[in-house]
Amino acid sequence: MNVARINAAKTPFDIATEVLWQNRWDSRAEALRITIGTLMHDYGIAEATAEVAAIQAFADLDSINLDSTIDLNASTAHVVVLRTRNGCPVVFTARDLDHMIQQARDAGLAQVVDADTRRPIVLEH
Numbered sequence: 001m002n003v004a005r006i007n008a009a010k011t012p013f014d015i016a017t018e019v020l021w022q023n024r025w026d027s028r029a030e031a032l033r034i035t036i037g038t039l040m041h042d043y044g045i046a047e048a049t050a051e052v053a054a055i056q057a058f059a060d061l062d063s064i065n066l067d068s069t070i071d072l073n074a075s076t077a078h079v080v081v082l083r084t085r086n087g088c089p090v091v092f093t094a095r096d097l098d099h100m101i102q103q104a105r106d107a108g109l110a111q112v113v114d115a116d117t118r119r120p121i122v123l124e125h
Contacts, residue, residue, distance in 0.1 A: 051119075077094075
């Protein structure tokens with residue numbers, strides 16, 4: 001019996017998920033920095049694409065056992081609606097999130113992933 005291997009091309013998100021899954025990191029910033037770098041340097045993926053793929057893969061793995069979700073249908077460019085496990089909407093406006101980021105900076109909890117580009121920013125906890 002002949003068996004042909006199926007080598008479907010992996011998406012940047014799939015590669016990022018594999019990189020994050022295979023390693024343990026000291027911080028969120030380190031995890032994203034190394035994953036973005038791996039996507040760019042080992043796979044030739046553009047920085048902006050690598051950044052988004054790493055962020056999305058990290059969020060998926062970070063939230064895997066969490067009952068709360070972001071309601072994409074209710075969220076807009078100016079509001080993120082988080083649904084708690086019982087369906088209760090929690091509202092975060094762009095102003096709220098900006099204020100939370102500033103508080104995290106003041107507390108030393110906001111970390112820049114790439115020192116050269118100064119982006120993305122993650123909250124350590």
